[in-house]
Amino acid sequence: MKILVAMDDSDFARQALNEAIKLAKYESSELVIMTVIPHMGVIDELPLGFVEKLKKAGAKILKEASKKAEDEGIKTTEILEEGVAPADNIITCAEEYQVKLIVMGHRGMNAKMERFFLGSVAFRVISHAPCSVMVVK
Numbered sequence: 001m002k003i004l005v006a007m008d009d010s011d012f013a014r015q016a017l018n019e020a021i022k023l024a025k026y027e028s029s030e031l032v033i034m035t036v037i038p039h040m041g042v043i044d045e046l047p048l049g050f051v052e053k054l055k056k057a058g059a060k061i062l063k064e065a066s067k068k069a070e071d072e073g074i075k076t077t078e079i080l081e082e083g084v085a086p087a088d089n090i091i092t093c094a095e096e097y098q099v100k101l102i103v104m105g106h107r108g109m110n111a112k113m114e115r116f117f118l119g120s121v122a123f124r125v126i127s128h129a130p131c132s133v134m135v136v137k
Helices: 011-027 050-070 086-096 121-128
Strands: 002-006 030-038 076-083 101-105 132-136
Touching: 002 011, 002 086, 011 030, 011 050, 011 101, 011 132, 030 050, 030 086, 050 076, 076 086, 086 101, 086 121, 101 121, 121 132
Parallel strands: 002 030, 002 101, 030 076, 101 132
Antiparallel strands: none
16 A cells, blocks of 8 residues: 655644554555645746755655655655645645555645635645545644
């Protein structure tokens, strides 16, 4: 069985990872660990190297999460993507990797901003995922 863990650099995501590791150990599952960095498109005002910094930060999140899981004997796959709407990337990844469960925090790094917009990443994933979703508080 494959479990997808959606990661960012938030405490909620780290708690989701902990829960996914427990489940993976119990179910002898593989973890697909994913992070989505914002797609900036062509924005002239961005400082030189900004997107590369985002990619490095995303790669660091993945490496730390994978190490934690692998230290527990769990096989991992790391996925770093760019996207305008992270929920869409998560849903597409779940479909492509045929995961049976998505585990994610109920809020991410932009939790303060999410209050001002209709819906959140977790809500969109729950609404459109091709599999079950576990939301960790």
